[in-house]
Amino acid sequence: MKQKQQKEREYLFCKNSKKAAMLGMFTAVAMICSYIEAMIPVNFGIPGIKLGLANLVVLLVLYMMGTKDALIVSVLRIILTGFLFGNLFGILYSLAGGLLSFLVMWILKRTGKLRIISVSVAGGISHNTGQLLVAALVVENYKIMYYIPVLLIAGFLTGLLIGILSQEIVLRLQKFMKNSSV
Secondary structure (H helix, E strand, O other): OHHHHHHHHHHHHHHHHHHHHHHHHHHHHHHHHHHHHHHOOOOOOOOOOOOOHHHHHHHHHHHHOOHHHHHHHHHHHHHHHHHHHOOHHHHHHHHHHHHHHHHHHHHHHHHOOOOHHHHHHHHHHHHHHHHHHHHHHHHOOHHHHHHHHHHHHHHHHHHHHHHHHHHHHHHHHHHHHHHOOO
C-alpha cells in the first residue's frame, strides 16, 4: 500500500513539475513577445495601438492547456513586464485590458460555438475597451470615450491577425502531438 501511494505522489509531482515548467516557458515567451513588440518601431499613427503578440501565447495556452493556466500566464506576463519595462500605470492599463479580454475570451470559448479567430477578435476589442475605461477613470474625463471607434477597429484588426496565427499554430501543434510519441 505504501509503495502504491509513493508512486502516486511521484506521478503527481512529475506531472505538476512538467506543468509548472510549461507555464514558466509560456510566460517567458509571452514576456519576450511583449518586449519585442515594444521594440518594433511601427507607428500606426494612433497612440496606444499595438499588435498584441503576447495575446497569441495566452490564446495558445487557453486552447491547449486550459483556463486557469491561461489566466496565470496572462497575469504573470502583465505584472512581470510591467515591473521590468513599464510603470504602475502601465500595469494598471494592461491588467484592465488583459483581464477584461481574458474574461470575454473565456466566456466565448466556453460556449463552444465560436472558433479561435472570433474569440481572438472579441478579445482584442475588449482589451482596448478595458484600457479606455481605465483611462477615462484615471484622467477623470469621459470625452476620451470618443476614441472608442478607432480602438474598436484596431482591436478587430489586431484580434483577427492574432486569431489567424493562433489557429494555425494550434492546428499544427495538435497534428504534431497526434503524430509524435511525445
